[in-house]
Amino acid sequence: MMRGPLRCILPMLVAFALAACSALPYQGSGFRAGHVQVRKGETLYSIAWRYDLDYHQLARWNGLTPPYTLTPGQWIRMNPPGPGQTPTRMADHRPSRPVAPTATAGVARPYHASPPPQARPLDRSPGSDNGSTARVQWVWPTRGRLLQPYSKTDQGVEIAGKLGQPVVAAASGQVVYSGNGLPSYGNLVIIKHNGRYLSAYGHNQKLLVREGDVVKRGQTIALMGESGTGVTRPMLFFEIRVDGDPVNPIPYLPARAN
Structure with a gap:
């Protein structure tokens, strides 16, 4: 049984620990508490990708408008502003006051432990766009055997191939990230296809496009490689996200023979 003095001190220790977690580094998929600092080479899209967020939400929370320009050293809010707070662009320094911690501050939550808020139900059928943009037409991003099927844990598929073989854009769009700032993905390309759809291509040997490039469906954007954490053979990690x-x-x- 907890004795009197300890019973009084323990709540204070818990409160102190939560306050200390208000500006934590990345701790895993779905982390939501506090703020993160923009590193060199990062974009709004890559940060949203890292934390399993919709870039639209992240932009709203931080008062950002297209083209969502970020600068190294800038702090980004990773959760919605509190009641009565107005989303504003944060200064390029650490927040001077601790952010009110959430119930899960400092806890690395599994993906979708708490679904992100949505204003209305969304049609998740393949190619659907709720009438907001043109229908997306897809092709396979490379040739090869499917190594790893989709799961909520892996969040994408792995396709085996040969070192240096072409990786193509699965649909037309604009490159919003091209770099290696997300170590687990290695050399990564992210393409924005419209206001709802993004696709990602990881573990590449060489990237052939830059941020801002407009690419066509089937255009070569990278060469297959084995970059990234724990990758031991040439492969492509391919992922599609809808509204984050x-x-x-x-x-x-499309269906294919192999």
Whole structure:
């Protein structure tokens, strides 16, 4: 049984620990508490990708408008402003006051432990766009055997191939990230196809496009490699996200013989 003095001190210790977690580094998929600092080479899209967020939400929370320009050293809010707070762009320094911690501050939550808020139900059928943009037409991003099927844990598929073989854009769009700032993905390309759809291509040997490039469906954007954490053979990691949420890409892709 907890004795009197300890019973009084313990709540204070818990409160102190939560306050100390108000500006924590990345701790895993779905981390939401506090702020993160923009590193060199990062974009709004890559940060949203890292934390399993919709870039639209992240932009709103931080008062950002297109083209969502960020600068190294800038702090980004990773959760919605509190009641009565107005989303504003943060200064390029650490927040001077601790952010009110959430119930899960400092805890690395599994993906979708708490679904992100949505203003209305969304049609998640392949190629659907709720009438907001043109229908997306997809092709396979490379040739090869499917190594790893989709799961909520892996959030994408792995396709085996040969070192240096072409990786193509699965649909037309604009490159919003091209770099290696997310170590687990290695050399990564992220393409924005419209206001709802993004696709990602990881573990590449060489990237052939830059941020801002407009690419066509089937255009070569990278060469297959084995970059990234724990990768031991040439492969492509391919992922599609709809409104920030990973989806099984297979139903979106055309049937193929292999």
